[in-house]
Amino acid sequence: MSLQPVNPRYKPYKGPAAGWGALNAVTRFWLDSKQPFKNLRALLKTNQNGGFDCPGCAWGDSPEDGHIKFCENGAKAVNWEATKRRVDPAFFARYTVSQLREQSDYWLEYQGRLTHPMRYDASTDRYTKTTWAEAFALIARHLKALPSPDHAEFYTSGRASNEAAYLYQLFVRAYGTNNFPDCSNMCHEASGVALGQSVGIGKGSVTFNDFEHADAIFVLGQNPGTNHPRMLEPLREAVKRGAQVVCFNPLKERGLERFQHPQHALEMLTNGSEPLNTAFFRPALGGDMAAMRGIAKFLLQWEREAQAKGEAAVFDHAFIAEHTDGVEAYLKLLDDCSWEALQAQSGLSLQEIEQAARMYRRAERVIICWAMGITQHHHSVATIQEIVNLQLLRGNLGRPGAGLCPVRGHSNVQGDRTMGINDRPPVTLLDALEKRFQFKVPRENGHNTVEAINAMIDGQAKVFIGLGGNFAQATPDSPRTHKALQSCELTVQISTKLNRSHLTVGRDALILPCLGRTDIDLQASGPQAVTVEDSFSMIHASYGQLEPLSGSEMRSEPAIVAGIAKATLGNHPVDWGALIADYDRIRELIADTIPGFQDFNQRVAHPGGFYLGNSAGARQWKTASGKANFKANALLDDLLPPQVRESGETPDLILQTLRSHDQYNTTVYGLDDRYRGVRGQRDVLFANEADILRLGFKPGQKVDIRSLWNDGIERRVSSFTLLAFDIPAGQAAAYFPEANPLVPLESAGVGSSTPTSKFVAIRLQAASGGNLLGSSATS
Numbered sequence: 001m002s003l004q005p006v007n008p009r010y011k012p013y014k015g016p017a018a019g020w021g022a023l024n025a026v027t028r029f030w031l032d033s034k035q036p037f038k039n040l041r042a043l044l045k046t047n048q049n050g051g052f053d054c055p056g057c058a059w060g061d062s063p064e065d066g067h068i069k070f071c072e073n074g075a076k077a078v079n080w081e082a083t084k085r086r087v088d089p090a091f092f093a094r095y096t097v098s099q100l101r102e103q104s105d106y107w108l109e110y111q112g113r114l115t116h117p118m119r120y121d122a123s124t125d126r127y128t129k130t131t132w133a134e135a136f137a138l139i140a141r142h143l144k145a146l147p148s149p150d151h152a153e154f155y156t157s158g159r160a161s162n163e164a165a166y167l168y169q170l171f172v173r174a175y176g177t178n179n180f181p182d183c184s185n186m187c188h189e190a191s192g193v194a195l196g197q198s199v200g201i202g203k204g205s206v207t208f209n210d211f212e213h214a215d216a217i218f219v220l221g222q223n224p225g226t227n228h229p230r231m232l233e234p235l236r237e238a239v240k241r242g243a244q245v246v247c248f249n250p251l252k253e254r255g256l257e258r259f260q261h262p263q264h265a266l267e268m269l270t271n272g273s274e275p276l277n278t279a280f281f282r283p284a285l286g287g288d289m290a291a292m293r294g295i296a297k298f299l300l301q302w303e304r305e306a307q308a309k310g311e312a313a314v315f316d317h318a319f320i321a322e323h324t325d326g327v328e329a330y331l332k333l334l335d336d337c338s339w340e341a342l343q344a345q346s347g348l349s350l351q352e353i354e355q356a357a358r359m360y361r362r363a364e365r366v367i368i369c370w371a372m373g374i375t376q377h378h379h380s381v382a383t384i385q386e387i388v389n390l391q392l393l394r395g396n397l398g399r400p401g402a403g404l405c406p407v408r409g410h411s412n413v414q415g416d417r418t419m420g421i422n423d424r425p426p427v428t429l430l431d432a433l434e435k436r437f438q439f440k441v442p443r444e445n446g447h448n449t450v451e452a453i454n455a456m457i458d459g460q461a462k463v464f465i466g467l468g469g470n471f472a473q474a475t476p477d478s479p480r481t482h483k484a485l486q487s488c489e490l491t492v493q494i495s496t497k498l499n500r501s502h503l504t505v506g507r508d509a510l511i512l513p514c515l516g517r518t519d520i521d522l523q524a525s526g527p528q529a530v531t532v533e534d535s536f537s538m539i540h541a542s543y544g545q546l547e548p549l550s551g552s553e554m555r556s557e558p559a560i561v562a563g564i565a566k567a568t569l570g571n572h573p574v575d576w577g578a579l580i581a582d583y584d585r586i587r588e589l590i591a592d593t594i595p596g597f598q599d600f601n602q603r604v605a606h607p608g609g610f611y612l613g614n615s616a617g618a619r620q621w622k623t624a625s626g627k628a629n630f631k632a633n634a635l636l637d638d639l640l641p642p643q644v645r646e647s648g649e650t651p652d653l654i655l656q657t658l659r660s661h662d663q664y665n666t667t668v669y670g671l672d673d674r675y676r677g678v679r680g681q682r683d684v685l686f687a688n689e690a691d692i693l694r695l696g697f698k699p700g701q702k703v704d705i706r707s708l709w710n711d712g713i714e715r716r717v718s719s720f721t722l723l724a725f726d727i728p729a730g731q732a733a734a735y736f737p738e739a740n741p742l743v744p745l746e747s748a749g750v751g752s753s754t755p756t757s758k759f760v761a762i763r764l765q766a767a768s769g770g771n772l773l774g775s776s777a778t779s
């Protein structure tokens, strides 16, 4: 039924994840980029000592293993960056900005690499060539004209290297503000906040090697087959040695179902594949907190039974007594919540919760991994703290094979935060900066992403600078965000590729073309390395390999930041130019001010890099209580936020926004989503066939989608094709960023301010423009 093709462009994918299909896709991307051999060579150095760090995801590799690690989607990321196509002054002469705005996100990025600094001319509605000196002077002029440094917003996307990020935060704080909206605010912010409160450090506690020792790996709200393909190998190895992989995902994501590794030639020949998951639970959107609480409630019941019978304990009492705080209040909460409420909210039956609990209990060592399906909800912080609570009950933290693993997104998003890209900076960081650089550091919290947009809407923020990323498309409530950017006096984008943020211009606007991970970064002292931090807190060096497309017209991110800083502040508080001549000097400053980086230059020279350490992983608790905290958060009465109920309308469906297989965030590589069987289109709405019929539509029909909130603002996208899909009743899914206009800016996580991209209440109506796709649409 629901997995039947509903139109010619939608065919369910039958093959395993990765394997031959993946290699075909990679080959196609190589050939498309017009320099296959060069790219292949570049690729083979990825993540090896002496090569560059993969600009794809933040998954780490085994530090001991010298093997070349790559995956299909890493290959796409490399290839996309290493193209020979150029978006140069001649390109910009051909189009007005208004004309470019008519193009799709896919088309814009596909045009190639940005090669020259460009300045927007409002009188002709075109970008024209400018010089670096003029660009820096323009930025300095705007920044100095602001009534307060807090009227500027300094965005960071998670590809920026440690060196670039460190210089950026130093410049911005010396300029006088903590306004650091960053992609993390839309991503793993809830993980950082929740883990900081629970265990005293906002990062994952496990390392790569822990995956070799776990008896069970729970994977919640994550689609590694597409977004972290290199994670599939340790999962597969775990299954091979008899460990369990337990998935919680409303969608039966292909990569989690079956897996075949492209580098295992024999298995490719037989087309065999290992069954990967050992259990697959399909919760309601936002239902994971209730599911985890249900597992904990079973453990409590079994603990009491064991005590009564004098059998071995279920809880790790020694760990709880020595290392934790707050267990009584938490256990009371478990007693107080009803099985009915847990079932209703989790979307799972009591039998399913019990099965998950049995799998959890059977395992001596458990790792719990999670990503955006957990972090982009109203109650994400509470949900992640519930994950921690569960792990604490059995001491699954700070011992081999057990722990917490928020799987990060952007390849250096974790490192950027370590370097001080933080709108709520810890006092220790500010003190260290003040001491080392002898200037008065701003102490007030700055703006996160949602606050930055609101400040622009309110006319408070007037200058926007983006160190990478695509702010216009990655943020929620797109039409409002676009207007916010357009209300600025100056918008600056430091970028590798053309995207919609360059076309969402303030009165003045600049495009500053930068080098990417793959490019050789030549400075006065020779080619430079930069460093990054992966999800396991491993720091390693990255050396670009490819000749930049337009010589010195493209600059490195550190050089661009230093150029802006020098024009704005002169040689205060450092000699910016001297730092750029040799990045070792930047790393010396990092060593002086950021904990864990002493002897940075020497240690990063070590093959595979070095481990930053993790206090929670070492059972040191940097919390106020000095212990790991059980957090007794109440379960939400209703997953539907009050603002939706106040809209006076009942939602037809709850929508999550997610990534296709052919995209990297707002970068669209192609229009297919192989594992979900979609071809050649992105404006689709996945829904359950019964829901489609119940709502009076037919599969293949086009609909307009409206979202519900209590502020009277109309949020709508048009002409999305309904795809009947294997998705739980009441749920829907659509791709990010196409669906972003539906996410209200005000709908953000408690304590994290992360837009609730995985929980949007929607209503459907027949598309104003037309109906069925064609006669074969429902065949």
Ligand SMILES: Nc1nc2c(c(=O)[nH]1)N[C@H]1C(S)=C(S)[C@@H](COP(=O)(O)OP(=O)(O)OC[C@H]3O[C@@H](n4cnc5c(=O)[nH]c(N)nc54)[C@H](O)[C@@H]3O)O[C@H]1N2
Binding pocket: 056, 057, 058, 073, 187, 220, 221, 222, 223, 224, 226, 227, 228, 248, 249, 250, 251, 253, 283, 284, 285, 286, 287, 288, 371, 372, 373, 374, 408, 409, 410, 656, 657, 658, 659, 660, 661, 663, 664, 665, 758
């Ligand atoms: N190729 C590629 N790699 C990437 C990226 C990319 O776009 N392309 N993006 C990078 C970035 S920045 C990030 S943050 C990561 C993102 O990695 P993911 O978090 O895997 O990305 P999403 O596509 O948002 O997928 C979310 C998954 O959570 C599930 N889900 C949604 N809501 C819920 C829920 O309430 N409960 C549960 N249990 N599951 C739910 C969805 O069905 C989906 O499988 O990937 C990184 N790597």
Ligand SMILES: Nc1nc2c(c(=O)[nH]1)N[C@H]1C(S)=C(S)[C@@H](COP(=O)(O)OP(=O)(O)OC[C@H]3O[C@@H](n4cnc5c(=O)[nH]c(N)nc54)[C@H](O)[C@@H]3O)O[C@H]1N2
Binding pocket: 109, 157, 158, 159, 160, 183, 184, 186, 187, 188, 372, 376, 409, 410, 467, 468, 469, 470, 471, 473, 474, 475, 476, 494, 495, 496, 497, 498, 499, 514, 515, 516, 517, 557, 657, 658, 659, 664, 665, 666, 667, 736, 737, 739, 740, 743, 757
């Ligand atoms: N609805 C919805 N919205 C979401 C999400 C979702 O799941 N649903 N996910 C959120 C998440 S997890 C994230 S992380 C954000 C992502 O938000 P961003 O990080 O802002 O977006 P990206 O699409 O990764 O940025 C792509 C652009 O970065 C530039 N770029 C690429 N490489 C480099 C480089 O090396 N240096 C520089 N300077 N620029 C470079 C290119 O110009 C490219 O166009 O989106 C968030 N938005």
Ligand SMILES: [Mo]
Binding pocket: 183, 186, 187, 188, 408, 409, 410
């Ligand atoms: Mo992300």
